[in-house]
Amino acid sequence: MSTLVAISLTTGILSGLWGWVAISLGLLSWAGFLGCTSYFASPNDGLKGLAESLVTNLTGVFWAMVIIHASQFASLEIMGYVITAIVAFLMCIQAKQSWLAYIPGTFIGSCATFASDGNWKLVIPSLILGGIFGYLMKASGLWVHQKSKQSQPMSEVPSRS
Template structure:
């Protein structure tokens, strides 16, 4: 079985489980899938990818709340756009730090927060669990592929 098919199988199974978990816990299933996406898109694999995805998506939640708060405080629409521009710049510049270097993760966290109307208390656990599910999807797929791989060199010969 190819690695892709193995990961597809475990991703399919865990996606169904995630949907049930999200509904059961009152979380945003779509935000969890954004978390899965962040993990799969991360340039790092394994635990490093997990931590990078967590750090960047959560920083995105923070930056979205900064935009929401400052834009609300100012109350002048055009200034809100200036705030958005400055914060988007900062979201990219923070990538100078290795642990915040995955810029798409930052924007995923920010967009999820905007989509949820600024309800960061709901977005954060949804993203975090989604990232954990993404990690589990890939790790279990790699495990499955390894378990089903045909060992080389064990050819049976007829005598």
Template sequence: MSVLVAIAITTGILSALWGWVSVSLGLLTWAGFLGCTSYFASPQDGAKGLAASMITNMSGVFWAMVIIQLSTIAGIEVVGYVITGIVATLMCIQAKQTWLGYIPGTFVGCCATFAAGGNWRAVVPALLLGGLFGFLMKSAGLWLHQKISQQRTEFETAESK
């Protein structure tokens, strides 16, 4: 079994579980899948990738709220667009800090917050748990691949004797 197939199997199983968990807890299922996707797309693997994804997702939530609040205060639509442009620039510049270097993660958190109408209290737990599920999907898939490969090697060794 290839690594891709093993990860696909564990992703399918854990996606179904996430659907049930998110609905049971009243979380935004789609936002959790964005957190999961953010982890999978992270340039780093393992705990470092999970941390980078979660930290940048949360910074994106923060920046979305800055845009929403400043645009509300301004009250003029065109000023909101200017604020959005300035904040988007800052979202990219923050990547100078290594721990904020995963720019797509920042935009995922920001967009999720906009999609939820600024309800950051609903977005934050879904993004974080979704990221954790993404980590589990990939880790479990890699574990499954290793176990199956190991058993196949043991079987082939025993068969050749």
């Protein structure tokens, strides 16, 4: 079984499970899929990639809340755009810290927060569990691929003559 087929298989199974878990826990299934996507798109694999995607997702939630709250205090509409510009700059410049270098993760967390109308208390656990599910999807797919390589069909076993 190819790596792609194995990861596709486990991703399909765990995506269905995630949908059920999200609804059962009252979480945002779509935000969890954003957390999952963030992990899959991360430049690093394994636990480092998971940590990197989760940390940047959470900073994105923070920055979105800064924009939401700061814009409420701005009396002119144009100030909301200025605040957004400044915060977007900060979201990118934070990447000077190596552990915050995954800029798309920051924007994913921010977008999830905006899409939920600032409901960060619901977005955060959804992103975190979604990211964990993403990690499990890939890790279990790699495990299935490795196991399928180890099993050898009987036709390839040398016969006694």
